[in-house]
Amino acid sequence: MEIPVLTAGVTGTKPKMSWTRKILLILGFLSTLAVIALIAVAVTQNKPLPKNIKYGIVLDAGSSHTNLYVYEWPAEKENDTGVVQQVEVCKVEGPGISGYSHATEKAGPSLAQCLRQAEYVIPSKQHQETPIYLGATAGMRLLSLENKNAADKVLSSVEKTLRSAPFNFQGARIISGQEEGAYGWITINYLLGNFKQSGWKKLLHSLKSISETSGALDLGGASTQITFVPNELSSESPENLLYFRLYGKDYLVYTHSFLCYGKDQALQQKLAEDLQTMENSSLLDPCFHQGYQRTINISDLFKTPCTSAKKKQFPFSQLYVQGEGDYQKCRRNVQKLFNKTNCPYSSCSFNGIYLPPLQGDFGAFSAFYFVMNFLNLTSEQSPAALDKVAATVESFCARPWHEVKTAYHQIKEKYLSEYCFSGAYILSLLENGYDFTENNWQRIHFLGKIGSSDAGWTLGYMLNLTNMIPAEEPAVPPLSYGSYVGLMVLCSLVLASVLLFAWLLFHKPKCLQKGIV
Ligand SMILES: Nc1nc2c(ncn2[C@@H]2O[C@H](COP(=O)(O)OP(=O)(O)OP(=O)(O)O)[C@@H](O)[C@H]2O)c(=O)[nH]1
Ligand SMILES: [Ca+2]
Structure with a gap:
């Protein structure tokens, strides 16, 4: 060639x-x-187009207070997972809306300042298209059991205020305990990116058959929720089972909300129980620090449906609580709130409520987080073992009140005085109530925020109401x-x-x- x-x-x-x-x-x-x-x-x-941001507002009308959350997300990515994030939280001054039962017309106006803050955060040309929702939880559930008329008036007052705001009002209602548990579970799994797995992660998970979602533990002031995907499917207690299809996958979720087992109502229950055996008005309470004193109106203690069954005539009208600072005694005292005698199912938590065997990791938020964070027990790098947690609460309870007050002068006295009780209550609820042991304790992750968003039910509620979580996996490039x-x-x-x-x-x-x- x-x-x-x-x-x-x-x-x-x-x-x-x-x-x-x-x-x-x-x-x-x-x-x-x-x-x-x-x-x-x-x-x-293929250059990404300039971002078109959408907003949504949810008010969490809890038993102890109301929080207003503003969320934002890019309009063109509405159905992706993990794109909605919290951009603002506003804590409403004063009590929760259920605290306005004697001045119902003031419930709505109490929200005005936070609504103004939302108006400031969201560009005015988008106010009209921004949905606003209010969900009330256990405080309002209790009020409607106690006085339905007052609860309705509170909701009307709140609705009137929200309608007068420049946003797109979508409703103000009491959500059920089931919804509260389910939306909390959706929120944390959405934020953790557990619903939609791509490529390798999906393959890895199917090979190792590991649990794909995280359970949710929420401790409020008046109720507490436990929600997770159990290992075995059981239809023993259908009211505790929820079915979801999210991003093309089926989830059968167990959930239960214990009304009266939030930390404030649990304390009321404990004090009401203590009163049953008292001969005079003075109570030496192991769950408060030595040197701490508190006076409680007996009529207030029995107002709530959580204690009303224990109401009787007492020869005194006020209860004088004196702290004793004894964790072990406090634990025994608190343990009595969990009745484990009767279980009509294969397994129970307490009060005859079905609980399947615990499964996987759990995200624990709200008061679980506030209390554990105060006690420095939330480290993810070196999660504390159960015995170390108990020892930390024990030594905190043993500190005299004057010393605690000086050491933490910046913390509200109401919160500070109750960390000892709350620590003992959390341990009792998790150990005695739900049967967490030293073996699975470290699978509980105490978390306040995931990224910029607070862990709680509000984000899941908004995602659901705006249809932002599709049942089927959207076609993506x-x-x-x-x-x-x-x-x-x-x-x-x-x-x-x-x-x-x-x-x-x-x-x-x-x-x-x-x-x-
Ligand atoms: N230490 C501390 N406690 C807090 C804080 N915020 C709220 N709490 C208390 O923690 C408990 C739970 O608070 P939340 O989770 O807001 O409860 P809630 O939503 O009002 O009550 P539910 O309607 O039962 O959900 C209540 O006793 C509050 O008083 C905080 O920032 N620090
Ligand atoms: Ca709450």
């Missing part, structure tokens, strides 16, 4: 460029141009923007190199010919 470059090298005369060579050169040039154009088009065409552009560039470079190589092979330039001759 004749190789033209070698012939040219031997003759030494200036070669005249052949037609084929000219064509190859033009082709090479055009290919390079095409590659450059290809890259330019890929980059410009197989590659992300970055990988797509990267792949385009790589293919183009390979193409260009192949062309260049081919050209060099068939039309070796002069400079490369010397060595051959």
